[in-house]
Amino acid sequence: xxxxxxxxxTLSLSPGERAxxxxxxxxxxxxSYLAWYQQKPGQAPRLLIYGASSRATGIPDRxxxxxxxxxxxxxxxxxxxxxxxxxxCQQYGNSLIFTFGPGTKVDIK
Amino acid sequence: QVHLVESGGGxxxxxxxxxxxxxxxxxxxxxxxxxxxxxxxxxGLEWVAVISYDGSSTYYADSVKGRFTISxxxxxxxxxxQMNSLRPEDTAVFYCARAAGxxxxxxxxYWGQGTLVTVSS
Numbered sequence: 437x438x439x440x441x442x443x444x445x446t447l448s449l450s451p452g453e454r455a456x457x458x459x460x461x462x463x464x465x466x467x468s469y470l471a472w473y474q475q476k477p478g479q480a481p482r483l484l485i486y487g488a489s490s491r492a493t494g495i496p497d498r499x500x501x502x503x504x505x506x507x508x509x510x511x512x513x514x515x516x517x518x519x520x521x522x523x524x525c526q527q528y529g530n531s532l533i534f535t536f537g538p539g540t541k542v543d544i545k
Numbered sequence: 546q547v548h549l550v551e552s553g554g555g556x557x558x559x560x561x562x563x564x565x566x567x568x569x570x571x572x573x574x575x576x577x578x579x580x581x582x583x584x585x586x587x588x589g590l591e592w593v594a595v596i597s598y599d600g601s602s603t604y605y606a607d608s609v610k611g612r613f614t615i616s617x618x619x620x621x622x623x624x625x626x627q628m629n630s631l632r633p634e635d636t637a638v639f640y641c642a643r644a645a646g647x648x649x650x651x652x653x654x655y656w657g658q659g660t661l662v663t664v665s666s
Contacts, residue, residue, distance in 0.1 A: 469650060473590070473653075480656040481640070481653075483645075483654045483655075492652075492654060522589075526592075526652070528650055528651065532595070532604040532649060532650065533592075534580070534595065535592065536582075536589060536592060537589075539590075
C-alpha cells in the first residue's frame with residue numbers, strides 16, 4: 437500500500453506570499469492519479485487539482501500542481517485569507533486503494 | 546447542480562449495525578463511480594470504499610473490509626454504506642463523494658456535507 441507523507445505539517449504565511457506544500461509517496465504514483473483537496477473548517481473537502489497538475493472546475497489559477505514519481509507539490513502563488521484550510525493530497529488508482537496524506541494546515545500570519 | 550446528501554448517522558453501540566444513505570441529484574448518477582470517505586473528529590481524511598458506476602465492482606480499505614458493504618440503487622439515485630460490527634474507532638463524519646467519471650480510478654469532484662456516526666456504549 438502506498439503511504440503519502442505531507443510537509444510541512446503547518447504553514448504560516450502572510451497574505452500575498454507564496455505557499456509551497458509537499459506530498460511524498462512511499463512508491464511511485466502515476467501522475468494521472470494524484471489529487472489535491474482543500475478542506476476549510478466545518479466544510480467538506482473540495483477538489484483543487486487532479487492528474488497532478490490539472491485544476492478542477494472553478495479553481496482559481498493561483499493554485500497549481502506539479503510533480504511526478506514520488507514527489508508532488510501544490511503551490512498557492514499569492515496566499516489570500518480565504519485560503520486558510522487543511523490541504524490533503526490523495527493517490528488513486530494503484531490497486532484501487534485510495535490513500536490520503538495526513539494534510540498540511542495553512543494559516544495566515 | 547450536483548447535490549449529495551448523506552443521512553443515517555447517529556449514535557450506535559459497539560458491535561451493532563448502521564446503514565448510511567447518500568441521495569444524489571443534479572447529474573446522471575448511474576454514470577459515475579461513487580466513494581465513501583470518513584473523518585474521525587479532529588483527524589484527517591480516510592478513504593473507506595468505492596463502487597463502480599453499475600455496482601459490479603467494489604473496493605474497500607483494509608480497516609473496514611469484511612465489516613462494511615458499499616452498494617447503490619441507480620433507479621433511486623442513492624448510494625449506501627452498510628456498516629456492521631461497529632467499533633469505537635469507526636466514530637467519524639462519513640462523506641459520500643462522486644468520482645469524476647465512469648472510471649473508478651478518478652479523483653472525487655463533488656462531496657456531500659457528511660453524516661456523523663458515533664460508536665459508543
